[in-house]
Amino acid sequence: MIPYWSMWTILLLAMLATPPRTPVPGFPVGPGFVAMIVAICLMIGLRFEVGGDWLNYIEIFDWIQSRPLADAGGRSDPGYTLFNVIAIWLGADIWLVNLLSAIPFAVGLFALSRRQPEHWLALLVAFPYLVVVVAMGYTRQASAIGFVMIGLASYTRTGSIFRYLFWVALAAAFHKTAMLTVALVFMTSDQRRIVNLAILVIAAIGLYFAALGDSTDRLLTNYVGARYQSGGAAIRVSMCVVPGLLFLFLRKRFGFHPLEEKLWRNFSIAAILAAVALATTPSSTAVDRIALYLLPMQMVILPRLAGYVLETGTGRALVASYSAAVLFVWLNFGTFSRAWIPYRFWFLA
Numbered sequence: 001m002i003p004y005w006s007m008w009t010i011l012l013l014a015m016l017a018t019p020p021r022t023p024v025p026g027f028p029v030g031p032g033f034v035a036m037i038v039a040i041c042l043m044i045g046l047r048f049e050v051g052g053d054w055l056n057y058i059e060i061f062d063w064i065q066s067r068p069l070a071d072a073g074g075r076s077d078p079g080y081t082l083f084n085v086i087a088i089w090l091g092a093d094i095w096l097v098n099l100l101s102a103i104p105f106a107v108g109l110f111a112l113s114r115r116q117p118e119h120w121l122a123l124l125v126a127f128p129y130l131v132v133v134v135a136m137g138y139t140r141q142a143s144a145i146g147f148v149m150i151g152l153a154s155y156t157r158t159g160s161i162f163r164y165l166f167w168v169a170l171a172a173a174f175h176k177t178a179m180l181t182v183a184l185v186f187m188t189s190d191q192r193r194i195v196n197l198a199i200l201v202i203a204a205i206g207l208y209f210a211a212l213g214d215s216t217d218r219l220l221t222n223y224v225g226a227r228y229q230s231g232g233a234a235i236r237v238s239m240c241v242v243p244g245l246l247f248l249f250l251r252k253r254f255g256f257h258p259l260e261e262k263l264w265r266n267f268s269i270a271a272i273l274a275a276v277a278l279a280t281t282p283s284s285t286a287v288d289r290i291a292l293y294l295l296p297m298q299m300v301i302l303p304r305l306a307g308y309v310l311e312t313g314t315g316r317a318l319v320a321s322y323s324a325a326v327l328f329v330w331l332n333f334g335t336f337s338r339a340w341i342p343y344r345f346w347f348l349a
Contacts, residue, residue, distance in 0.1 A: 001331050001341060001342075001343075002343075003043070003343040004132060004327065004331060004340075004343060005327070007039070007040070007043065007127065008124070008127055008128070008323070008324070008327055010036070011036065011120065011123055011124045011127055012124060012320060014032060014033075014036065014120045015118070015120035015121050015123075015124055015316065015320070016316075018120050020118075020306075020307055020312045029114050029119055033110075033114070033119065033120070033123075034110070036123065037106050037109060037110045038106070040106055040109065040123075040127075040131055041099075041102045041103060041105075041106035042099075042102075043131075043343075044098070044102040044105065044106070044131065044135045044136055044142075045095070045098045045099030045100070045101070045102035045103075046095055046098070046099060046345055046346045046347065047098065047136055047343065047344065047345070047346065048095075048344040048345060048346040048349040049344060049349070050136055050339070050340055050343055050344060051136045051137040051139070051339060051340065052137045052336045052339045052340075053137060053138065053139065054339065057094060057097070057098075057139055058094060060080075060084065061084055061087075061088075061093075061094045061097060064081060064084045064085065064088065065084075065088050077140055077173060077174050077175060077176065078173050079140075079143065079170070079173030079174040080097075080101065080139070080140045080143070080173075080174050083096075083097045083100040083101055084097050086100065087100070095346045097139075098139060101139050101140070101142065101143045101174075102135065102142075102143075103146075104143045104146035104147050104150070104170075104174075105135050105142045105143055105145060105146030105149075106146070107146060107150060108145065108146035108147060108148065108149030108150045108153070109123070109126060109130075109131070109146070109149060111149060111150045111153035111154070112149040112150075112152055112153045112296055112299065112300065113126065113299060114153075115153050115156060115157070115300075116299070116300060116303055116304070117303075117304070117307070118303040118304070118306055118307070118316070121302075121303040121306060121316060121319055121320070122299040122300070122303045123299070124319070124320060124323050125298050125299045125302050125303060125319060125322070125323050126296075126298065126299040127323065127327070128323055128324075128326040128327035128330060129236075129239060129295065129298075129326055129330065130145075130295050130296065130298070130299070132327070132330070132340065133330060133334075133340075134292060134295065136340065137336075137339075137340075138292065140174045140175050141174070141175040141177070141289065141292060143171075143174040143175070144171040144172070144174040144175035144177070144178040144293075145171070145178075145292060145293060145295075145296070146171075147167045147168070147170045147171035147174070147178070148167065148168065148171050148178055148181055148293055148296070149296050150167050151163070151164040151166075151167030151168055151171070151181075151185075152164070152185075152263070152296065154167065155185055155259075155263070156259060156260050156263065159259055161185060161186060164182075164185050165182065168181060168182055177289050177290060177293070178293065180290055180293070181293050184263070184266040184267060184270055185263065185266075187262075187266050188259060188262035188263045188266060233278060233287060233288035233291070234278060236288055236291055236292065236295070237271070237274050237275050237278050237287065237288070237291045238275070239295065239298065239326070240267075240271035240274065240291055240294040240295060240297060240298070241271050241272060241274075241275050243268070243271075243297050243298050243300075243301035243302050244267065244268035244269070244270075244271035244272055244294075244297065244301075245268070245272070246301060246302070246305070247264055247265065247268045247297075247301050248265070248268050248269075250309055251264075251265065253308055253309050254301065254304045254308050254309070255304065255308050264297060264300060264301060267294055267297045268297070268301075270294055271291070271294050271297070274287050274290065274291045274294065302319050302322065303319060305318060305319055306318075306319060
């Protein structure tokens with residue numbers, strides 16, 4: 001557990017050492033912040049036998065390695081397959097696949113957190129679950145979430161839905177469920193011109209067939225028809241519901257500009273609908289996988305309790321305590337946390 005708590009403590013100290021900033025999202029961050037993002041990327045990418053799906057990814061790697069290049073894409077999503085092919089071509093092992101997969105996640109984490117006034121606090125919120133559990137346990141979907149976060153940061157900065165579609169297309173190359181986030185962003189747009197709408201619909205349909213295609217039936221069979229149950233789904237969904245409810249009740253105090261306010265309103269409503277779906281759907285895995293894309297709202301909404309809703313010191317203490325509680329509960333009581341403990345570094349294992 002020491003490596004996890006050490007990283008968390010460094011994030012806490014960095015946050016405490018950073019004076020409150022004028023709430024201007026996107027301000028330059030220091031080299032220490034960039035170094036921490038790199039450290040997180042290396043921690044995710046160079047882990048050894050850490051994560052609940054470790055053996056599954058080893059099987060995918062071995063399967064691709066044993067097949068001709070023309071047949072390599074039949075086992076996994078194209079983006080993840082490409083990373084495997086690169087690692088095999090370079091004579092490396094699964095560590096390079098994990099490292100390459102960690103890069104888009106780390107870039108997305110950087111892009112979205114630096115848009116927040118309390119950027120260190122945003123990282124502190126993201127670390128226990130989005131970094132430790134998701135990025136180290138759901139390799140392919142973590143890459144997809146990374147591209148989605150890049151897209152969200154781009155959208156809140158430029159308001160361009162088409163740029164967001166580009167990033168979602170990359171995300172879908174790693175996990176097709178990323179396509180479901182398009183609706184949340186589209187519903188924030190004030191563009192009502194017929195031409196723009198037509199282009200968007202055509203692009204969305206094209207992305208749908210390119211990303212999902214013949215695998216739609218397989219997704220429905222695996223996630224719904226088989227009634228898979230994902231351990232901890234209720235916890236993950238509740239972690240989205242809490243910031244969602246806070247936003248819906250206090251949105252006028254969070255200081256978001258109108259476009260961001262609409263975006264996180266949609267995410268908040270989606271979180272509540274996910275909770276309802278979790279209670280009524282035959283497959284918790286389907287809801288759980290979709291809810292993973294809502295987790296970034298934690299690092300956007302919760303840090304704004306400091307300085308917007310509460311006094312900065314009080315808000316920081318409250319949010320940091322929440323982050324510590326999440327890490328403590330996961331490491332000590334998580335059903336599958338034994339797959340994360342101990343943390344081992346690839347080249348020291």
